[in-house]
Amino acid sequence: MDFDLTEEQLMIRELCQQIAEEKMKPMREHYDTSHEFPHDIVKAFADADLFGIMIPEEYGGMGGGVMDLCVCVEELCKVDSGTALSLFATGLGLDPILISGSHEQKAKYLPRIAQGTLAAFGLTEAGAGSDASGIQTTAVKDGDEYILNGTKQWITNGGEAEIYTVIAMTNKAKGARGASAFIVEKGTPGFEFGKKEDKMGIRGSATCELIFTDCRIPAENLIAREGMGFIVAMKTLDMSRPGVAAQALGVAAGALEIATQYTRERVQFGKPISANQGVQFMLADMATQVEAARALVYRVARYIDSGAKDISKFSAMVKLYASDVAMKVTTDAVQLLGGYGYMKEYPVEKMMRDAKITQIYEGTNQIQREVIGLSLIKEAAAAKR
Numbered sequence: 337m338d339f340d341l342t343e344e345q346l347m348i349r350e351l352c353q354q355i356a357e358e359k360m361k362p363m364r365e366h367y368d369t370s371h372e373f374p375h376d377i378v379k380a381f382a383d384a385d386l387f388g389i390m391i392p393e394e395y396g397g398m399g400g401g402v403m404d405l406c407v408c409v410e411e412l413c414k415v416d417s418g419t420a421l422s423l424f425a426t427g428l429g430l431d432p433i434l435i436s437g438s439h440e441q442k443a444k445y446l447p448r449i450a451q452g453t454l455a456a457f458g459l460t461e462a463g464a465g466s467d468a469s470g471i472q473t474t475a476v477k478d479g480d481e482y483i484l485n486g487t488k489q490w491i492t493n494g495g496e497a498e499i500y501t502v503i504a505m506t507n508k509a510k511g512a513r514g515a516s517a518f519i520v521e522k523g524t525p526g527f528e529f530g531k532k533e534d535k536m537g538i539r540g541s542a543t544c545e546l547i548f549t550d551c552r553i554p555a556e557n558l559i560a561r562e563g564m565g566f567i568v569a570m571k572t573l574d575m576s577r578p579g580v581a582a583q584a585l586g587v588a589a590g591a592l593e594i595a596t597q598y599t600r601e602r603v604q605f606g607k608p609i610s611a612n613q614g615v616q617f618m619l620a621d622m623a624t625q626v627e628a629a630r631a632l633v634y635r636v637a638r639y640i641d642s643g644a645k646d647i648s649k650f651s652a653m654v655k656l657y658a659s660d661v662a663m664k665v666t667t668d669a670v671q672l673l674g675g676y677g678y679m680k681e682y683p684v685e686k687m688m689r690d691a692k693i694t695q696i697y698e699g700t701n702q703i704q705r706e707v708i709g710l711s712l713i714k715e716a717a718a719a720k721r
């Protein structure tokens with residue numbers, strides 16, 4: 337379908353298709369197997385200025401929006417969402433500064449990120465996943481510094497990123513209202529990295545613990561004000577969840593393409609298996625779900641870019657829908673490829689493993705349903721007033 341992409345979006349799509357085909361596809365199996373960090377792919381993204389997509393022009397970026405990022409992420413993830421993740425996880429780390437940072441913070445950090453310096457977002461902890469306000473990491477003010485103590489878990493780009501946006505409690509007694517957001521640079525004394533996780537999918541990405549032990553950071557690294565950390569985190573997730581949806585969409589579209597092609601080539605009972613109505617029905621359902629996911633991703637991305645304020649519900653919906661589609665479509669792709677689909681010889685088994693995380697991270701799909709449900713109830717209550 338024609339989604340009236342702008343000149344810039346068409347250019348981004350073409351550029352990403354080229355990087356995916358020339359740089360990512362040949363290395364896909366290597367990074368999935370070796371679990372190494374894909375520095376060469378990151379360089380290709382940086383050389384193409386992809387890290388600057390959402391950074392305003394005055395800070396050295398392209399000045400694009402969520403829609404531009406989604407177009408990029410979808411194309412890269414059609415081939416390999418594992419290695420592509422370094423790019424949009426940087427977007428997640430960047431969002432708190434973009435949304436709530438001061439001019440000085442933006443001037444200091446955004447040009448570096450636009451040039452390809454990786455960023456990461458540190459919210460999750462061992463005991464605080466879905467319950468994001470249950471974090472235990474503390475930040476105590478001491479003169480013109482804050483002292484951080486605690487451990488963050490499962491941080492994408494952890495260890496590889498130079499710039500971290502971290503949520504810590506400045507006043508535990510206040511619960512969600514006692515959290516604050518900070519910028520922490522790699523190399524700060526007292527900031528170390530723990531276990532590198534061994535994952536089911538997205539293996540071309542780094543996931544690592546962040547450990548803070550009496551880590552002193554300048555007070556000027558506080559984002560917004562004390563007590564705003566939970567809201568900064570929630571606004572960040574509202575902005576970034578469509579990116580996860582675009583990731584899921586790309587994985588699903590990539591798997592559909594491979595499955596469609598395979599069914600035309602695989603001959604059984606003397607004819608291509610695509611000649612069977614049962615196979616056609618499966619492809620039809622997969623394609624319909626992919627198109628519906630794409631329509632929702634693009635619509636929600638554009639809605640956010642329009643400056644709309646009530647985005648939480650739609651951001652949750654698109655992440656929920658597209659990730660469920662990705663899981664279903666990649667599972668069906670494996671089914672259509674049969675024994676070959678289950679083997680590492682074809683990339684669909686990897687795509688199925690890669691799809692799973694989209695139903696889990698940046699809020700499980702159960703949390704997305706909660707966000708949507710609570711929004712509906714609040715809207716209904718407001719309409720009655």
Ligand code: COS
Nearest residue numbers: 459460465466467468469512567570571574648698699703
């Ligand atoms: N935008 C702005 N403010 C928001 C917000 C949003 N999207 N969502 C919540 N808030 C505000 C609320 O309005 C409330 O403000 P007040 O204190 O002024 O009333 C405050 O934040 C606390 O909100 P709430 O009471 O709803 O918080 P809960 O602790 O009940 O948590 C959920 C709500 C479950 C939605 C939240 O914890 C969440 O999103 N969890 C998933 C986290 C996640 O995605 N983790 C993945 C790791 S990050 S990659």
